[in-house]
Amino acid sequence: MQSAALLMDSWRLLKSRKLFWITLAINFFVVALYGSVGFSPRGITILYGLKEFEVERFAFGLPLARELYLSIFSNFIVTLWLGWIAAALAIISTTSIFPDFLGEGAIDMVLAKPISRVRVFFVKYVGSLLFVLLQVATFCLGAFLCVGWRLNEWNWGLFMAIPLVVLFFSYLYCVNVLVGVMTRSTIAALIATAIFWFALWATSAAENITHQIAIFQETEVAPLETRAAELTERLAELRADGKNSENSNEFERVRGELETAMDQVVAEQGDVDTAQRWLLGIRIFTTALPKHEETINLVDRWVGKDPQRSLTDILMGFGRPGGRWSEKQRADQETREAVERRVDQERKAEPAWWIIGTSVAFETIVLALGAWSFYRRDF
Amino acid sequence: MTAALPTPSSADWAINVRHASKTYRRAIHALRDVSLQVAQGEIFGLLGPNGAGKSTLVKILMTVIRPTRCEGELLGKPVGDRPTLGRIGYLPEHLRFPSYLSGLQAVDYFGALSKVDRAERRTRSAQLLDQVGMAPWAKQPVANYSKGMKQRLGLAVALIADPDLVVLDEPTDGVDPVGRKDIRDVLLALKARGKTVFVNSHLLGELEMVCDRVAIMSKGTVVRQGTIGDLTQRSRRYEFVCGPLPNDAALRDGLVRLGASTAPPSSNGETQLEIGSSEADAAQPVIDLLRARGVTLIAVRPVRQSLEDLFIETMRESGDATPGAAIGRSGGRAHPDATSPKKVS
Numbered sequence: 001m002q003s004a005a006l007l008m009d010s011w012r013l014l015k016s017r018k019l020f021w022i023t024l025a026i027n028f029f030v031v032a033l034y035g036s037v038g039f040s041p042r043g044i045t046i047l048y049g050l051k052e053f054e055v056e057r058f059a060f061g062l063p064l065a066r067e068l069y070l071s072i073f074s075n076f077i078v079t080l081w082l083g084w085i086a087a088a089l090a091i092i093s094t095t096s097i098f099p100d101f102l103g104e105g106a107i108d109m110v111l112a113k114p115i116s117r118v119r120v121f122f123v124k125y126v127g128s129l130l131f132v133l134l135q136v137a138t139f140c141l142g143a144f145l146c147v148g149w150r151l152n153e154w155n156w157g158l159f160m161a162i163p164l165v166v167l168f169f170s171y172l173y174c175v176n177v178l179v180g181v182m183t184r185s186t187i188a189a190l191i192a193t194a195i196f197w198f199a200l201w202a203t204s205a206a207e208n209i210t211h212q213i214a215i216f217q218e219t220e221v222a223p224l225e226t227r228a229a230e231l232t233e234r235l236a237e238l239r240a241d242g243k244n245s246e247n248s249n250e251f252e253r254v255r256g257e258l259e260t261a262m263d264q265v266v267a268e269q270g271d272v273d274t275a276q277r278w279l280l281g282i283r284i285f286t287t288a289l290p291k292h293e294e295t296i297n298l299v300d301r302w303v304g305k306d307p308q309r310s311l312t313d314i315l316m317g318f319g320r321p322g323g324r325w326s327e328k329q330r331a332d333q334e335t336r337e338a339v340e341r342r343v344d345q346e347r348k349a350e351p352a353w354w355i356i357g358t359s360v361a362f363e364t365i366v367l368a369l370g371a372w373s374f375y376r377r378d379f
Numbered sequence: 380m381t382a383a384l385p386t387p388s389s390a391d392w393a394i395n396v397r398h399a400s401k402t403y404r405r406a407i408h409a410l411r412d413v414s415l416q417v418a419q420g421e422i423f424g425l426l427g428p429n430g431a432g433k434s435t436l437v438k439i440l441m442t443v444i445r446p447t448r449c450e451g452e453l454l455g456k457p458v459g460d461r462p463t464l465g466r467i468g469y470l471p472e473h474l475r476f477p478s479y480l481s482g483l484q485a486v487d488y489f490g491a492l493s494k495v496d497r498a499e500r501r502t503r504s505a506q507l508l509d510q511v512g513m514a515p516w517a518k519q520p521v522a523n524y525s526k527g528m529k530q531r532l533g534l535a536v537a538l539i540a541d542p543d544l545v546v547l548d549e550p551t552d553g554v555d556p557v558g559r560k561d562i563r564d565v566l567l568a569l570k571a572r573g574k575t576v577f578v579n580s581h582l583l584g585e586l587e588m589v590c591d592r593v594a595i596m597s598k599g600t601v602v603r604q605g606t607i608g609d610l611t612q613r614s615r616r617y618e619f620v621c622g623p624l625p626n627d628a629a630l631r632d633g634l635v636r637l638g639a640s641t642a643p644p645s646s647n648g649e650t651q652l653e654i655g656s657s658e659a660d661a662a663q664p665v666i667d668l669l670r671a672r673g674v675t676l677i678a679v680r681p682v683r684q685s686l687e688d689l690f691i692e693t694m695r696e697s698g699d700a701t702p703g704a705a706i707g708r709s710g711g712r713a714h715p716d717a718t719s720p721k722k723v724s
Contacts, residue, residue: 104473
């Protein structure tokens, strides 16, 4: 009864927030936009069929059309809208919940009731997550209907976005609540959350970049090692042929090239080792942090599409380097794409239990600190 | 503590607190070894200037603040016993309701937190809002309420669980005179039903009208505790208002002999006398003497020190006559037997 009353109070609080309704309205707009994309026998249609793009590989019923539509949901809308914009609106809207709740004259009324402080804290926390839960649930229901209509497929996996996005939001919100309980200041909680979110993004970006550098270095060292092996083999052949006298120009040239190649291999390998060490250090650090991007990316795995194929991959046909590119530019571009793809693949290969488990462990610790602070505090 | 406490058995105390102390950061002593007893079925007033520790004590009782030390019981259970809080109604100072709730929703919400079942909440909410005069605004958002309306609503919230003990921290703060009368009536009705009321207020006149006993706090300690009658006993006396006294040496000698002191005549010619006894028998010789000398008697009345004067005197004695000791005077001196004595020579 008491928990239900606290949750009902949270619902009433949300209903009273204009931002809740604004976000919900934007949600409907985004769903409407998603639903406006469709497929015809000749390709893609937008604006409910007002405009048609003739791209045969995306014709209605083809696997790529399905991949494209589900990728728009998981790679674009969930990541950009739910993972950034709606989450930011939710943070702004819910930041004041705990500081207001803890204000003098308000918290007294609750603490003087026969309910434990720890229970009040956690139920209030869960109630605050209702903001995101309701928004995402509404959105997913809309997206589910759109997919059913456009692909003629009832994809229940879309609803996995609900717990995942709520989980992602909770990583940020737990910090918000901790600071809110400790300072009773809405502004302090908001600033701390923004800094934490930025820090998460920055560490994730740092890991990504370091990972790319490490892989790029590996790809650089591989041909050098091949070249060194070839030269070693060639040198052996020359020896076998008795052409290893100091007067042999061929022998000297090959030996010189081999020495140069070996020096390059050692230098590049040193760079690889350095990049790997940095990557390891960053990974040790990020292990303790919530995996916000990875959690959102799990949606990709559970909507029934190829998780290794991004929206960019699917649309690649539109953006490939054209005839104006030189061979070197084309080769560089392909190398970059190969590196990015490998990084992406390796990150997506991380097990879900690891991503969620380490993140929830972080959240548990932060919430425990918040609950302890709430439990011990005088009001 | 100067006054004797009532002597019910310990099981009959609604509040029995011993050695309550609260120290902040090992330096600021908000409460110092406070002991306080409130009998079941009485209205008890807690007085004190700002910073005396009244609200700290109330918050310790309601588990809002953790004491540095506190022994004792509330309704027979240890202080801090959570289930017992369901039997206590509480109206905090600076009450703040969630602005998005209506009055009815607020009563229902806090009733649910007090574990009052739904059907009972529904019935009692309407009754209580009517009782505190808030029925016409029951469905209006609290954000639109005045401070006085919020206090009335707070009282309804405090009573939703039909508590055995009601703890009210400044219940009449911001309430108009009619509202204060309504609240007093509610408190008296609670007492009539055998409930215990613990009131913390600056409005001494309000307390004087309803309280059976009071405690006065200063600098974190209880400096006096007892019934208002007991605490003002030594100030009880008889006051005589009469016409101008004739220049009669025998009269003056007689008044001195009877222990009567006189104040200089007022501008309208009236003279005021008083004797330091509250016994009617002691007043008779003075009346006889005055009448025998042809003095017109206008009024004869027993008087005692008001609670306000007692409070100020106590603050002076305890050396706490700080600006924070300022007190509300609304409703003061309303007690028929509690007029403030004028200085007499």
